[in-house]
Amino acid sequence: MKLDLVDVFGSAPLKGNPLGVVHGGDGLSSAQMLALTQWLGFSETTFLLPPTDPAADYRVKIFYPAGELPFAGHPTLGTCHAWLEAGGAPKREGLVVQECGVGLVEVRQDGDRLAFAAPPLIKGGELSREERAEAARIAGVQEEAIVAAVHADNGPGWQLLRLRSAEDVLAAQPVARPPKRRDVGLAGPWPEGSEVAWEVRAFFTNQKGALVEDPVTGSLNAAVAQYLFGQGLAQGSYIAGQGQKTGADGIVHCLIDKDDAVWIGGRSFTIARGAEVTTPNPA
DSSP states (O other): OEEEEEEESBSSTTSSEEEEEEEOOTTOOHHHHHHHHHHHOSSEEEEEEOOSSTTOSEEEEEEETTEEESOOHHHHHHHHHHHHHTTOOOSBTTEEEEEETTEEEEEEEETTEEEEEOOOOSBOSBOOHHHHHHHHHHHTOOGGGEEEEEEOBSSSOOEEEEESOHHHHHHOOOOSSOSSOOEEEEEEEOOTTOSSOEEEEEEEEOTTSOEEEESSOHHHHHHHHHHHHHTTSSOSEEEEEEOGGGTOOEEEEEEEOTTOOEEEEEOEEEEEEEEEOOOOOOO
C-alpha cells in the first residue's frame, strides 16, 4: 500500500484541507481503515479500490475520525487528483467517474482545477424551531444574525445557517463539546463586488465528542451552492472562501451549468507521494 498526502481547495500548497489517500487498500478491513484515519488525524482519509460498477473509473471508501462517510467533497477531489497522478486514465476523456457510498459522482478536469458534480440532497427543508436554536447554540451564533436555517444533508448531515454577512460568519464562537454528534455549517455574503462572494465555516463532532472546525469543506459548499442557486441568491458562478479561523485560505469555485447541475471545484496539490504503509492492526 502507498500513501499520498494531498492538499485540497487551497489558494496555494499548505493553504487548504489535507487529505491522506491510500492506494491499494483492498486488504484492509473497515476497522483498519478507521484506525489509520484516526492516527493520521486529518478531516478525512480515503482508500482507493477497484470499482464494482462498470461505469466507474475507481471506487473510494471515505473515512473521518468518527467513522465512514458515504460522500465528502475535498476527499473526492483529492482522491481523483491522486488517482490521476498515479497514472489513472478515465474511460471518458476529461471526465472521471468515482464510485462511493452515494453512488457515482462525476469529476471533471477544468485546467488546473478539478470539480465534482454535487450529489442530490438526502434531506433538505427548513430546520424545526428546536433544531434551529440548537444549531445556533452549537455554532455560537446570535439569533438576530440568522436569515435562514435549513437541512443541507448530502452524506454528512449538515444543518446550514445562512447569516446576514461574512462578518457574522467569522464572529461565530462555537462550543467546545456539543451534547451529541452535530454537523453545522455557516454561510454569509461579502459585500457586492468582492472577489469572494460568500464566507463559509463548517463544524463537525469528532470521535471524542469534541466540535472541530473543518478547514475547507466540499460537501458543505456543494449543499450551500445548491441552496443559493435554488433560492436565486447566486447566479451562474461564484467563489466561496473558507478556513480563515483555522489558518487556511480555501478557495472554492461554485458553478451551475445549463442543465442545472452544480459543480464544486478547486485546486489540489501533492505534498508527499508514495509512502509505504504497513497494515495497521487496531487493538
